Amino acid sequence: MAYLGVLTAVVPNVVSAQEPLLNLQEAVSIAVQEDPWLTASKQTQEAFASEAIASSSLPDPKISFTAASFPVDSFSSRQEGMTQLVVGVSQAFPRGDTLSLSRKQKNQLAQKQPFLRADRIAKVKTTVTKLWLDVFFSQQSIRLIESDRALFEQLVSTAKASYTSTEGKARQQDVIRAQLELTRLDDRLTSLRQKEERLQSELSEWIGVIAKSKLPDDVPNLTLQEALSSPSTMPKQALYELIKEHPVLQATDQDILASETSVELAQQGYKPQWSANLKYGHRNDDPSGNDRANLLSAGVTFDVPLFTDNKQDKQVRSAKFRTEAKKTEKLLVARQLIANLRSTFLQLNRLNERAALYHEELLPQMSAQSEAALTAYNNDDGDFAEAVRSQIAEVNAKIDALAIAINRQKLIAEANYLLFSGV
Numbered sequence: 150m151a152y153l154g155v156l157t158a159v160v161p162n163v164v165s166a167q168e169p170l171l172n173l174q175e176a177v178s179i180a181v182q183e184d185p186w187l188t189a190s191k192q193t194q195e196a197f198a199s200e201a202i203a204s205s206s207l208p209d210p211k212i213s214f215t216a217a218s219f220p221v222d223s224f225s226s227r228q229e230g231m232t233q234l235v236v237g238v239s240q241a242f243p244r245g246d247t248l249s250l251s252r253k254q255k256n257q258l259a260q261k262q263p264f265l266r267a268d269r270i271a272k273v274k275t276t277v278t279k280l281w282l283d284v285f286f287s288q289q290s291i292r293l294i295e296s297d298r299a300l301f302e303q304l305v306s307t308a309k310a311s312y313t314s315t316e317g318k319a320r321q322q323d324v325i326r327a328q329l330e331l332t333r334l335d336d337r338l339t340s341l342r343q344k345e346e347r348l349q350s351e352l353s354e355w356i357g358v359i360a361k362s363k364l365p366d367d368v369p370n371l372t373l374q375e376a377l378s379s380p381s382t383m384p385k386q387a388l389y390e391l392i393k394e395h396p397v398l399q400a401t402d403q404d405i406l407a408s409e410t411s412v413e414l415a416q417q418g419y420k421p422q423w424s425a426n427l428k429y430g431h432r433n434d435d436p437s438g439n440d441r442a443n444l445l446s447a448g449v450t451f452d453v454p455l456f457t458d459n460k461q462d463k464q465v466r467s468a469k470f471r472t473e474a475k476k477t478e479k480l481l482v483a484r485q486l487i488a489n490l491r492s493t494f495l496q497l498n499r500l501n502e503r504a505a506l507y508h509e510e511l512l513p514q515m516s517a518q519s520e521a522a523l524t525a526y527n528n529d530d531g532d533f534a535e536a537v538r539s540q541i542a543e544v545n546a547k548i549d550a551l552a553i554a555i556n557r558q559k560l561i562a563e564a565n566y567l568l569f570s571g572v
Contacts, residue, residue: 171362173281173369180277180355187266194262201255205248213237217430226433233430233444241424245417254410261403267396271566273355278371278562280352285364286555287345290548294338297544301331304537323533330537368554371561374568385487392486395569401479408472415468418461421451490567497560500553507550519543 181187218231226232305327353360392398430444454461522539525531 169362170365171281171359172365173278176281176352176356176360177274177277179357179359180273181270183356184269184273186269190262190266190269194259197255197259197262201252201259204255205252207248208241208243210238210240213239213428227436230432230435230441233432235428235430237426237428237446239424239426241422243417244422245420247414247417250410250414250417254407254414257403257407257410261400261407264396264400264403267569268400271396271569275562275566277352277355279559280348280355281364282369282555282559282562284345284348284352284360285368286551287341287348288364289366289551291338291341291345293544293547293551294334294341297540298331298334298338300540301327301334301537304540305331326534326537330541369558371558371565373561374565388487388490389483391568392483392490395486395567397482398479398486401475401482405472405475405479408468408475412465412468412472415461415464418464419454419457421453423449423451425449486567490564493560493564493567497557497564500557500560504550504553504557507546507553512546512550515539515543515546 213236215235215237217233217235218229219226220228220232226234305324349360426446426448428446430446432441432443434440519539519542522531522536526533526536
């Protein structure tokens with residue numbers, strides 16, 4: 150799956166050694182380091198961890214102050230024996246294991262974030278790799294055409310000299326044709342430079358102004374994380390084994406665990422909710438000055454979940470359906486990953502075939518044809534239009550070969566994302 154040697158004869162090495170070069174590894178590293186999403190994910194994880202501690206704490210106790218049984222005719226605290234100033238405290242206790250289950254669920258949601266970050270890093274690497282390769286393709290295409298432009302400038306000069314010479318066989322239409330092709334090359338260069346600037350702008354979203362830097366001449370030779378013969382024909386279960394550790398699936402597993410905890414939380418609704426209270430009542434002396442005893446009250450209250458058909462039963466049912474929905478979501482994600490993996494390797498196999506065809510046959514043939522047509526024209530034994538067409542066809546073939554090599558690398562980057570084996 151190599152065939153990168155095809156580019157040694159395709160891309161001219163013209164970058165100055167003094168120019169700062171932005172290689173692929175550096176671009177990917179900067180993008181990962183500067184990604185604010187990863188910081189937000191860590192903050193979200195910390196938020197869930199704090200919520201886990203908070204959700205496992207008992208509700209705050211309640212304090213009450215009461216002026217009880219005051220006579221409305223005199224409002225004297227000594228007139229009636231029932232009159233008292235009462236201070237009370239009460240504490241509620243959530244149903245069953247609600248506190249521990251709430252903490253467990255928050256921690257499960259917090260543990261989802263590392264998997265999301267791993268998936269994000271892998272996606273950023275893939276996205277930046279593809280953008281870098283697109284910029285590389287634009288820059289190398291420009292260099293190829295600029296190299297071809299120099300040849301057309303020479304053809305224009307040769308045609309003009311031959312046309313003005315008394316012994317020359319060039320015709321006026323040859324001069325016009327050469328100038329026309331030169332103009333077309335200039336237009337093509339302008340279009341490619343516009344595309345390069347647009348792609349650099351997209352890349353700068355990830356790595357900043359360094360995206361404007363020149364890139365190295367060599368196509369990066371990405372390698373597959375796993376050597377696979379033909380995933381397109383592998384059974385679905387075998388393909389699932391390749392992608393089952395993917396972080397997007399592991400993140401979904403955490404969602405499933407948290408949803409299963411929601412079922413347990415809903416089931417706590419069948420258990421009573423308790424609260425305890427303690428009250429102390431102070432009484433003044435009676436009108437004769439005799440001491441009255443202060444009073445202490447203690448008690449518990451609890452509800453009795455008797456009518457569960459339209460509340461607890463429905464809450465448990467809802468939580469179970471949400472859990473099943475999460476499991477279905479994981480199945481759909483896994484199916485999408487498997488389908489993408491098959492498609493990626495099918496495309497990769499076809500590009501390998503094309504790369505071999507270009508390297509072994511097409512480029513050598515195009516080069517030989519171009520050289521023969523140009524030699525024949527220079528020896529006054531060939532047609533000028535044919536010489537021009539052969540030159541254009543050769544540079545187009547070189548650009549096509551470059552596109553194949555770039556697309557191969559992009560597919561390998563995509564395959565490595567699907568075959569995730571760690572960041």
